[in-house]
Amino acid sequence: MNEQYVLRVNGSERSVTDAWLGESLLYVLRERLGLPGAKGACEQGECGSCSVLLDGVLVCSCLVLAASAIGADITTVEGLPGAEAGLTTVQQAFVDEGAVQCGFCTPGLIVAVHDLLERNPSPTELEVREALSGNLCRCTGYGRILAAVETAARAGVQA
């Protein structure tokens, strides 16, 4: 039985039609709503590349039943504050520090770093490492990513 429901994504009401109700939020964002920023890799919450904010809380969208997110505020990498004007401070820092290689993990990391700096504007390296422990990157070895977070923190996340 397929039904219609409405999700609030990046501040807009978005209708999901003709979808199986067992679909994950990740699948619905990418395949139903045309928001391919969140990436699908492990589909079991191990890699963090599908990270989004659900009512302001960082979660793996692959582990959210999309139909259960009715009424929640969903923020994807496309809807982060500052994204409307081009790159956010965090995204610019990733570019400047060479923190992007293949780029697959980057959107999830960008969302996680925004979440971290929102809660803790001046994190220690240990706090950064723990905050990003759920976001796997197989290219960079993380050194450039840590540098990018430091740069973004210095610049101020909302600047």
Next chain:
Amino acid sequence: MAVCVPSSLEAALAVLRDDPDAHLLAGGTDLMVEVNFGHRRPESVIALSALAELRPIVYDPAAAIVRIGAGATWTALLEEPIASLVPALAEAARTVGSPQIRNAGTLGGNLGTCSPAGDGLPVLSALDATVELVSAAGGRSVSIHEFMVGVKRTARRPDELIAAVTLPVLEGFQGYAKVGVRNAMVISAAGACLAVDRVGRCVRLALGAVGPTILRADPAEAFAAEAIDWTAGTLAPGAAEEFGRLAAATARPIDDHRATAAYRRHAVGVLATRLLRRAFPA
């Protein structure tokens, strides 16, 4: 497939009474993996995420107990007041998954799944927790030891929800330790919770991922109670090692994709020894 997102506990219980075969969805960190991989295609799901009644953590200082709503997330459990009241539970919470997983996963979900490797469960076992179950017909409380029946099997009836867990607030060291293939984002190959009760002059040791469900290490507990000088707060020489040996002897591990039985038995003994040493540093 039907998905119901009730906005009150009463509504959730009514839906569950009429559809006891429905799958209960808490944080989704177990169920959605099965759905994503096609291992499970539930006909109906009741999502518990909107139930504010399941989230409060309430401390009763007079009774020295804390009641934790089943919907409390790992992130909530690693913060105050649990960090001070039940430090072993906060430690266990910090070892679960990643920030994303801890933001979603709940203590009630850990209980509902009842994996032998569930990181919250050794803490609940060591503290002799009480599990509150509710249904449209009423509520009941069961001991954690009766609640956990076997591998992913519990005493919850299909028409019941896990509402809360009640734990004693003890005086004395508490700790949770686990072993996995790496330090973050790992499912336990072996885990152990030690809780010292200075007033009752006993220690409690519960072992995870080394049996069909959580095991209490009774011989190790009895040995430690005698090996501790409760007035001086010290441990007899060599007692931590013997404590570990007794804990390992209690384990009933299996070989699987995460570890061999022999490794699990060894590891859980090491964890028990380390925890007792942390409780009574020389």
